[in-house]
Amino acid sequence: MPKYLVLLYASEGDEATEQERWAELPLWRELTDGLRDAGLLVTNAPLHRTDSATTVRVRDDEIEMTDGPFAVTKEVLVGFYLLDCDGLDEALRHAARFPTARYGSVEVRPIMEQLPDLDAPGDDSLG
Amino acid sequence: MFREERMAVLATLIRQAGDFQLAEDALQDAFEAALAAWPRDGVPRNPAAWISVTARRRAIDRLRRERTTADRAARLAELVRLDQQEHPAAEEAGDIVDDRLRLIFTCCHPALDPAARVALTLRTVGGLTTAEIAHAFLVAEPTMGKRITRAKSKIANAHIRYRVPARDELPERLRGVLRVMYLIFNEGYSASAGDRLTRGELCGEAVRLGRLLVELMPDEAEAWGLLALMLLHDARRAARTISGGYVALPDQDRALWNRAQIADGLRALDRAVRFRRPGQYQLQAAITALHIQAADPDATDWQQIADLYGALGRLNPSAVVAVNHAAAVGFAEGPRSGLDRLEPLLADPALQHYQPLHATHADLLLRVGDRAAAAEAYQQAISLSRNAVERAELKRRLDQIDHR
Numbered sequence: 001m002p003k004y005l006v007l008l009y010a011s012e013g014d015e016a017t018e019q020e021r022w023a024e025l026p027l028w029r030e031l032t033d034g035l036r037d038a039g040l041l042v043t044n045a046p047l048h049r050t051d052s053a054t055t056v057r058v059r060d061d062e063i064e065m066t067d068g069p070f071a072v073t074k075e076v077l078v079g080f081y082l083l084d085c086d087g088l089d090e091a092l093r094h095a096a097r098f099p100t101a102r103y104g105s106v107e108v109r110p111i112m113e114q115l116p117d118l119d120a121p122g123d124d125s126l127g
Numbered sequence: 128m129f130r131e132e133r134m135a136v137l138a139t140l141i142r143q144a145g146d147f148q149l150a151e152d153a154l155q156d157a158f159e160a161a162l163a164a165w166p167r168d169g170v171p172r173n174p175a176a177w178i179s180v181t182a183r184r185r186a187i188d189r190l191r192r193e194r195t196t197a198d199r200a201a202r203l204a205e206l207v208r209l210d211q212q213e214h215p216a217a218e219e220a221g222d223i224v225d226d227r228l229r230l231i232f233t234c235c236h237p238a239l240d241p242a243a244r245v246a247l248t249l250r251t252v253g254g255l256t257t258a259e260i261a262h263a264f265l266v267a268e269p270t271m272g273k274r275i276t277r278a279k280s281k282i283a284n285a286h287i288r289y290r291v292p293a294r295d296e297l298p299e300r301l302r303g304v305l306r307v308m309y310l311i312f313n314e315g316y317s318a319s320a321g322d323r324l325t326r327g328e329l330c331g332e333a334v335r336l337g338r339l340l341v342e343l344m345p346d347e348a349e350a351w352g353l354l355a356l357m358l359l360h361d362a363r364r365a366a367r368t369i370s371g372g373y374v375a376l377p378d379q380d381r382a383l384w385n386r387a388q389i390a391d392g393l394r395a396l397d398r399a400v401r402f403r404r405p406g407q408y409q410l411q412a413a414i415t416a417l418h419i420q421a422a423d424p425d426a427t428d429w430q431q432i433a434d435l436y437g438a439l440g441r442l443n444p445s446a447v448v449a450v451n452h453a454a455a456v457g458f459a460e461g462p463r464s465g466l467d468r469l470e471p472l473l474a475d476p477a478l479q480h481y482q483p484l485h486a487t488h489a490d491l492l493l494r495v496g497d498r499a500a501a502a503e504a505y506q507q508a509i510s511l512s513r514n515a516v517e518r519a520e521l522k523r524r525l526d527q528i529d530h531r
Contacts, residue, residue, distance in 0.1 A: 051277055052284040054238040067240035067281070087288035088238055110285045
């Protein structure tokens with residue numbers, strides 16, 4: 001079966017907008033579950049905001065790190081890796097190894113592991 | 128409680144709580160609790176330990192209320208375990224040193240914006256308030272607040288680990304830490320605008336951070352080199368300006384130099400060079416030391432200064448170093464030799480707008496007696512200068528040509 005990368009783009013809203021969007025979480029779950037049940041879903045993940053991104057470039061054998069997302073408009077997305085790392089340093093170390101880092105940019109963006117659980121009760125079980 | 132102790136408590140609490148913001152908030156809670164309890168019950172025998180235990184309990188309270196924190200259960204369990212230890216304050220001395228280093232390296236992490244590294248280091252390691260930092264860097268307080276908050280949330284979201292870099296990354300990461308400290312120092316030292324007093328405090332803060340770093344990493348030659356450089360520069364602060372005007376080193380009133388601090392700086396430099404691992408800060412400090420140690424400006428050992436600039440240029444090639452090298456050669460071997468050195472720089476299109484190049488060119492031209500060319504070069508330097516104090520000094524030199 002051919003595979004497709006489905007990329008979601010949106011403007012980064014303020015906190016109120018984010019809250020509004022998270023209110024649609026049940027709809028997201030329904031969609032994701034539907035795709036999984038149909039055997040179509042390989043993986044998916046929400047990303048942290050671009051201000052937690054780091055862009056890595058290698059120029060003249062020097063690793064350049066920039067805080068924030070890639071900002072060169074003539075560069076387009078050409079591929080992706082989803083890595084399981086011990087922390088940002090390990091992810092950045094590998095990011096600098098991809099040839100793209102030499103002629104383009106490699107953006108390292110953390111995956112949001114925990115979705116805001118708006119109606120879960122506080123956990124008082126630990127003492 | 129002293130700032131040093133506050134920093135040490137915070138550094139350990141960040142490791143235990145696993146989050147900058149949570150640790151800072153909990154520490155703030157603990158200080159508020161101390162304000163209420165100490166006047167009533169008396170100051171505890173070990174105030175730092177009291178604050179540290181109270182802050183950890185407040186962190187536990189905060190985590191219980193906070194539902195959306197990642198790894199919440201694991202962090203709570205760890206904090207509760209620490210709280211129930213029989214000797215909660217009995218941590219190894221080694222741990223405390225490590226925590227402070229962890230904090231410094233995390234604040235200076237290369238994935239953070241350079242301005243944010245400076246701000247976060249001053250806030251968290253230095254213990255300055257956001258208002259003080261905003262004031263020193265001439266930005267609005269909310270802007271500075273956002274910069275610091277953003278850095279902390281990136282550390283949390285992107286999982287910048289709270290650790291001292293491994294041996295293979297240490298040299299590069301240490302250079303990053305030294306750069307942050309030097310940036311803080313330079314902001315205080317070379318600023319022409321703003322509140323002078325606050326700017327001077329920024330230099331003092333950088334020196335304090337430098338002292339802390341050599342205490343934590345006593346075997347790093349460049350850490351000693353940077354401390355020496357900052358001490359030697361800062362010792363001459365009072366002599367650098369007279370009623371707002373810039374005074375070049377040869378014209379400075381040496382009676383205004385802080386002799387004790389100079390001795391301190393020379394000791395640090397001596398300590399650095401004994402490692403026989405030269406670096407840019409040691410070389411710069413050595414150059415400054417030679418200027419200072421000359422009995423009078425005419426007795427300056429320009430040949431050695433020129434050699435040191437040569438070494439610095441091989442290690443860290445830059446326009447600043449190349450121009451200073453040419454100026455030093457101009458004093459050591461005569462203005463014609465200096466002009467020869469300047470030739471390739473003047474031909475470099477990338478340096479056409481570099482003000483110090485033209486100012487140095489003008490000085491050398493004047494010394495070989497080419498007054499017309501010197502006047503032209505001064506004018507070019509003046510048109511490129513964006514600093515009022517510096518511009519006034521260049522104008523003064525230009526006016527002198529006309530009156531000779």
